[in-house]
């Protein structure tokens with residue numbers, strides 16, 4: 329009598345930097361297994377046509393099923409990129425996908441979005457509200473962001489400024505960057521009812537609710553958007569951890585929802601607010617804190633060893649805060665959560 333061979337063991341997939349792991353049956357594509365196990369990897373067509381699931385393979389071997397070269401070119405494949413929707417592992421595989429977060433990740437979806445309102449709230453900030461398909465709820469953590477997929481395939485990221493319970497629509501705070509591909513359009517041509525393509529949710533900037541540590545919420549400019557979502561979420565969930573919001577701008581008008589924050593203070597006694605202005609003019613009659621917003625935090629909290637910091641906005645502010653809070657205020661590196669609002673200019677080193 330012959331003993332049938334044991335079914336071949338599945339392959340192990342690990343996703344960095346989150347370290348999330350899942351298994352793939354022999355002959356199965358990575359994405360199918362990831363969806364089955366609720367991993368929240370990004371995807372679009374699931375058919376090798378769009379490239380939304382493209383990510384870097386750090387270790388291991390895969391074989392690609394049929395796919396379009398516009399989704400993955402031979403050069404990209406040779407350079408170590410794969411399409412998870414049609415990549416079938418031949419060994420254990422390690423991938424890099426920064427969009428995969430922890431176990432509480434929600435699935436990444438692509439959907440059309442309709443602009444419902446456009447409100448200019450300062451000389452260079454537009455609050456854009458989007459309506460999403462009624463049958464296709466976007467589930468996300470307060471603080472995460474979406475990406476617009478532009479006609480030429482370029483992508484631009486914007487943090488959602490409302491907590492999910494204040495949905496189903498999405499609110500974005502978009503700062504005009506003159507010469508910018510997307511924000512020039514927002515400030516000159518965008519109209520209500522315009523349809524855009526969005527994908528999300530992305531990012532690991534959300535409240536770590538398993539901690540009781542006091543929090544510093546650090547926002548520069550439109551970095552206030554995801555922090556607003558965190559504050560809404562805290563209020564909704566009755567979270568009463570002490571939190572101090574430091575919001576920095578060049579001039580007082582840059583703190584475009586100062587009134588909204590002050591209204592929250594009345595109903596959230598554990599929330600403090602320190603607006604900080606770096607370049608006030610005499611006509612601003614500014615009597616509040618001045619200087620760099622990340623420095624104001626250090627002045628008030630020379631010891632951050634028992635805190636969590638949530639920082640968002642201009643890369644220079646986020647990077648300075650990360651470096652200096654760790655080196656000079658004893659903040660443990662893994663208690664610094666941030667989304668740095670990088671742009672094309674940052675990617676090209678100017």
Ligand SMILES: Cc1cc2nc3c(=O)[nH]c(=O)nc-3n(C[C@H](O)[C@H](O)[C@H](O)COP(=O)(O)OP(=O)(O)OC[C@H]3O[C@@H](n4cnc5c(N)ncnc54)[C@H](O)[C@@H]3O)c2cc1C
Pocket residue numbers: 473484485486487488501502503504505506507508509510511512531550551553554667668669670671672673674676678
């Ligand atoms: C995770 C994340 C979240 C974000 N959330 C927000 C948010 O909530 N609100 C917000 O306002 N922004 C946010 N951003 C920034 C946003 O994604 C865009 O980068 C920003 O709005 C600029 O887009 P743009 O297409 O108008 O400009 P881009 O086309 O990206 O250009 C930006 C600037 O760089 C210049 N530039 C373009 N190409 C080059 C080049 N090759 N070399 C040098 N300079 C160049 C342009 O003239 C312009 O001034 C976020 C970014 C990230 C990564």
